[in-house]
Amino acid sequence: MDCVQQKTHDPYATVESRCQLKLVNYEAPENHISHETEGLSRKHLVVRRGEPFKITLMFGDRPWNPHIESLVLEVWLGDVSENIRVQFSDEWSDPLRWSAKIYRSDMHPQSVTVHICSPVLSAVALYKLLLHIETRRTRRSYLVGTFVLLCNPWLKDDPVYMPLGVQTQEYIKSDYGMLYMGTPLNISSQPWSFGQYEPGVLEACLQLLQVSPQHLRDKNEDYALRADPVYLSRTLCAMVNCNDDLGILMGKWQGSYKDGVKPTEWSSSADILHQWFTSSCKPVRYGQCWVFASVLCTVMRVLGIPSRVVTVFNAAHDGDGSLSVEEYYTSTGEKLNLSKDSVWNFHVWVECWMRRPDLGSGFDGWQVVDPTPQEKSAGIYCCGPCPVVAIQQRYLGAFYDTGFISASVDADIIRLIVNDGLVVGRTVDTEAVGQLIYTKSIGSDRPENLTAVYKSKKRVQPTRAVRCTPRSERQTDTVMMNMCSVAVGGPMQSSQLQDGAAGFPEGLSQGLEVSLNIDGVPSVGNSIVMCVTLTNQSSSPRVVMEHLNAQVKEFNGSPQESFWKTHKKIHIKAGEVLKLKHTIPTSEYEAYLAGDDIVNVAVVIKDLKTNESILAAQEFNISSPQIAIEIDGGDTIKLKDEHTAQVSFINTFPKTLNGAVLTVEGSGLLKGKHQASLVFLKPGEKIEKQVSIVASSPGTKVLMATFSHSNSPGVVSRNFHRVSVMTD
Known part of the structure; x- marks a missing residue:
């Protein structure tokens, strides 16, 4: 794009200069293609370090005379600048310094194309570029404009180089x-x-x-x-x-x-x-x-x-x-x-x-x-x-x-x-x-x-000596545990805990093994089925108490209050393997669990004779019912063309859902949120919303749909749909 030159307030500028800069062409389309920066900015020339880019200087009535006038570029970053004398050359100079050159073939009576190359280890930033036209007695200066310099993963000498x-x-x-x-x-x-x-x-x-x-x-x-x-x-x-x-x-x-x-x-x-x-x-x-x-x-x-x-x-x-x-x-x-x-x-x-x-x-x-x-x-x-x-x-x-x-x-x-x-x-x-x-x-x-x-297949011992040791490694307080009110002894600090089972093996209690598995993939609206496998490897029968507990938890935090628990006395023969099935019906968790919630389930087996306990735990998430999203003509659309997206949700629950709301939104495709609502959504009934989407820019967009209802306000289903936007 052609840009009008701006004269700087340079104390050395004079009207005696034989040549005046009139326009600058940043050659943005060609530079952006060669530098792999197409589409990154509509405001700036964006180029990569260590790779030459070019600008075309167009002069006024009097053409530039290279025999008596020198071109000097000046690159500014912060309070620091570097002068680059423009050379006639077919080779690049020191790759660690700025350089600029002109090919003879790029010279015309009223214009000249200058090829500029930054050092491969240049700072990532927005730079200011000036041009000075110098003779032996005069200097006229112009603000050429600005450009953005980025890292260059296509250049072998750049520390971020990727080979493929x-x-x-x-x-x-x-x-x-x-x-x-x-x-x-x-x-x-x-x-x-x-x-x-x-x-x-x-x-x-x-x-x-x-x-x-x-x-x-x-x-x-x-x-x-x-x-x-x-x-x-x-x-x-x-x-x-x-x-x-x-x-x-x-x-x-x-x-x-x-x-x-x-x-x-x-x-x-x-x-x-x-x-x-x-x-x-x-x-x-x-x-x-x-x-x-x-x-x-x-x-x-x-x-x-x-x-x-x-x-x-x-x-x-x-x-x-x-x-x-x-x-x-x-x-x-x-x-x-x-x-x-x-x-x-x-x-x-x-x-x-x-x-x-x-x-x-x-x-x-x-x-x-x-x-x-x-x-x-x-x-x-x-x-x-x-x-x-x-x-x-x-x-x-x-x-x-x-x-x-x-x-x-x-x-x-x-x-x-x-x-x-x-x-x-x-x-x-x-x-x-x-x-x-x-x-x-x-x-x-x-x-x-x-x-x-x-993770190495064979666990290796930590090694702390390498070529460099951080001057200041991560600084944290050594914290044993927090004071917390618990159900088994009132307020207690875990540093006060005593080992009351000295000598018990890790994960075993005198030949007793326990494991806990979840059947299938739990989903909202269906029962949660678990299996506790108890193995008595000893030569004598055992009498144990099984305690099973389920809690909702945040993905990054501790569980909340238990929403389901059960216990049972079990007799197990010597050498016997028992598989104990447990089911949490929908009616017992729907008030606590939403789609994508995570559940912690733990089983504790206590030997009633020795009072030794063994634990197995499992955590899993609950899947939400799916929302269907379809776009007419497929998932690849043309820029600024109008397309229709059909979004729908079918009630797979065995009961009517009250206050059903289906919401559709998508950055770069839709403005705001678009909703459909029903007072009652009966089992097997569908709620749907049709929206017109128009892509405002190329690239990949995401259409998002959410479904909620008032029976369980926390239960929300979500689905995301990728849309590719092409320019032609």
Whole structure:
């Protein structure tokens, strides 16, 4: 696009210059194609570092005379500038310095095309470009304009270089991903629109860097450090949450969300970034781990750092770095909130791709960066970048936060049964944490299993000595447990617990084994069926008491009050294997459980002769009934063409649902929310809504539908549908 030149207020400017700059053509379409930046901005020329880009200078009535007039470009970033003398050359000079050249074939009487190349380790930022036309006696200066410089994963010398085209297509250019949530027993997925091609998203990402504490403290130092993707990733990770800066998202995990947006209702990073940017950097309410991670993935991809969203199923939060997490249960199987450490049913973070010269080439590749505010790292709420290979090999001293992240995927769960202040049973689970680790596959919506990449088949002892040891590792207080009021002894501090079952084997009670399994995939409206398998490996019969307990829990927190329990005396013969079936009918859980809720079920078997207890536990999520979404002509639509989307829900419950509401919305496809409602929705009856969608920009969009009813206000079904928007 042609841009009118602007003369700077330069004290050296004179009217004696033989040549005047009239117009500048940024050659944006061609530059954006060659730099893989098409669609990122409508306002700025966007190019990648270390790769030449070109601008065409058009002069006034008098053409430029290279014999008596020199062209000098000046690049400004902050308070620092660098002069670049334009050369006639077929070769590029030092790749570590700015350079500019003219090919003879690009010279015309009234214009000249200048090819500019930045150093491969340039800062990611918005630059200002000036042109000086100099003679021996005069200098006339012009403000050429601005351009944005990004990391370059296509360039071998860039620390974020990725060798394969399918990788850069997936981890840089693709504007959507898949999020995996739930539990290993019932994994749910939803598409997410990263939205890096939505208008204003690039500008919001650049603003994020400009309002960081590092930039506000010393902008020139910040600019100098922005060449390093390690520094960039830590800065951006901290800025996605707002805990100690002007960051994007405020987290919330319980209570009312009426003064914001419930985390489960987001499906697009662009909506969040727009809201933050247009509100003068006020935090957007609210996010949880998958929202934090998805927004960070967008920012990383926009700025040129290859990134992907990763889900860890059963992720441990180990605050004291012990690589073990304790859970406490009553003698009747009720889970207690006694430990500050916890296990999240799923946790979502980001992996970004880069070389790690600070650690050595053995630590290059994927790095974990976790923007969800959990604990401080070197005084700020961020986590990483931590090499995945360091996690697998348990090099806990590697920059940054390797011990904390290793515990997230490989900690042991120690389950303790307590009664009247005594520990009466203990099991150790070495398999549950990090049971599955998923990300979206390249070129497919199917999950790629990364578990083996994080976890060695043979568990290795932690190693703390590597080439570099962090100056300030994650700082946390060593917390044993919290004071809590429990059902088995009143107010009690878990540090007061005594071992009342010394000598009992872990997971066994004198030849007694117990396991707990869930039949099928539990779904709202159907009974929950469980099977307790009890094995008596001893040579004598046993009399035991079985206690079974079920509680609703948050995916990242402790269970709430029990909603179902049962107990029974059982006689088991020597060598016998008993399979005990248990059913929780819909009528006994529907007032407590909503779709996608997570349930903790635990069984405690107590030997009535020895008073020894053994426990088995299982957690699973409840699936919601599905909402159908269909788009006329298929899921690929043309930009600005009108299409019809048909959204419907069939009542599969055996009873009438009152106050049924079906809601449809979609960023970049629909304006606002569109609803259909019925006072009564009988069994087998359908509620549907037809909407007209028009895509306002190319890329991938997400259409979201929700269904709710007043019988159980907490029960909400959701479905997400991916729509690809083509320009022609």
